[in-house]
Amino acid sequence: MSKERLARLVLLPELELVKSVKLSNRILGLLCKKNSTHEVCPKCACPSESVYDHRPVRIKDEPLRNKLVVLLINKRRFYCSHCKKPFTEPISGIGKGRRTTERLRSAICWAAENFHDLSRVQRHYDCSADTVYRATYDSLELRRRKRLYPLPPVIGIDEHSLRKPKGRSTVYSTIIVDHTHRRVYDLLEGRARAEIEEPLKRLSGRFNVRVVTMDLSPVYRTLTKEYFPNASIVADRFHVQRLFTKLVNRFRKRITGDKPSHPMRKLLLRNAEDLESHERRIVIHWLNFHPELREIYEYKEAIRRFYKIRGYHRARSALGRLLLRMGRSSISEAKKLRTTLM
Structure with missing residues (x-):
């Protein structure tokens, strides 16, 4: 060379x-x-x-x-x-004053995250444990400082399961996502109001937030109105559609039983447009024998098509027709779901 x-x-x-x-x-x-x-x-x-x-x-x-x-x-x-x-x-x-290059320190940080243990990092780069710790913690401190900025205009709030200890209930946390830069902004311990109220008060730039996306949790909705007064609340699409898919699955269990391996389970939960022609015929034929499930399935497909509509007025008109149809339904679960949407 x-x-x-x-x-x-x-x-x-x-x-x-x-x-x-x-x-x-x-x-x-x-x-x-x-x-x-x-x-x-x-x-x-x-x-x-x-x-x-x-x-x-x-x-x-x-x-x-x-x-x-x-x-x-x-x-x-x-x-x-x-x-x-x-x-x-x-x-x-x-x-x-350093005796190592920045790219060596970056390589050590990468190895500390990906190698099996820190002893292998020391042997691979022929460095001391102190060098590994200093490089890693300096990198973590730099990452922490990069995130010390006021809240962006668009954020998301959702719960996140941290771990499930054996014999105990799942431990949850509240995650705040920066939609502007597409990364996690903060992670708050717990999901109850008493647990996350104080950390929310300490967040800088709360009045800068204009849009908050979240699930349909009443706790998050109340806290958002209180601590982000200038923000509009947007229900997350995933959580809205999940309400319908869970209802479809609940009615399906009444017919087939609680069998996750049942072939109709996957067919009913998939989007109708993603089904093959023979699969679509099977679903339609099977639903004809179960009118209540067929009605819930039609609601699920209607809300999925709703999110693909372009134009505010057209979408509002489509949502109004769906809510009117659900209000006339004889299924009590459909009426409860309509109340949740409204």
Whole structure:
């Protein structure tokens, strides 16, 4: 491999390769230097061209082809005529006072999350446990600071099951999603009002929120009206459609029993337009013998088609017709579901 190609693949952008040195069977040393006509003083921001002296440093870099890479840099020290003090030239990709590159620290963080244990990370990168912990926690702190921003205009609130201890009830939490940046904004312990009320008060930018998507939980709806007064509440599509699919499954169980393996279960829960022609005929023929289930199934398909309607007025008209039809139904569950929708 030529010197120029090796420099492009391995070195940091500001460094120039002088020569490569074999330090051991596993360690590859790269003697390099930084070419610049002047440097800026970090204290007074005045440029300086006067080289004070040189300081050789060894910087550990990300491994290359299972070989450890050490950058041997002869750093220059410049003299600032304004401050009357020397300073060492900075190199992008290497933190001040550190003996490891940022890409090595990023690689260690990735390994700490994906390797079986931290001992393997130490052996793979030939580093101490302190280096692994420092790199990992510095990365976590940087991620934490990136999320310290006010709430965006559009957020989502939903419950999330954390774990289910053996012999005890499931432990739930409340997750707040940033829809603007498509990532999790915060995770609050618990889902009851008494558990999440205080954490909601401490959130910054509550008055910036304009839209909150959520399930049909009355607790979340009440808290949203109280702590996000400028926000409009939008029922999440998934939870609305799940009301109908659960009702279809409940009526199906009355006929076939509680058998998850029953072939009609999957056919009834799938979208009608996704069924093959022979599957659609089977569903229609089977539902003709069960008129109540057929009616609930038609409601499920109607609400699914509702979310595909384009245009506010057309959608409002379609929803009104669906609610009117459900109100005239003789099935008590359909009337309760209509009340929930309204």
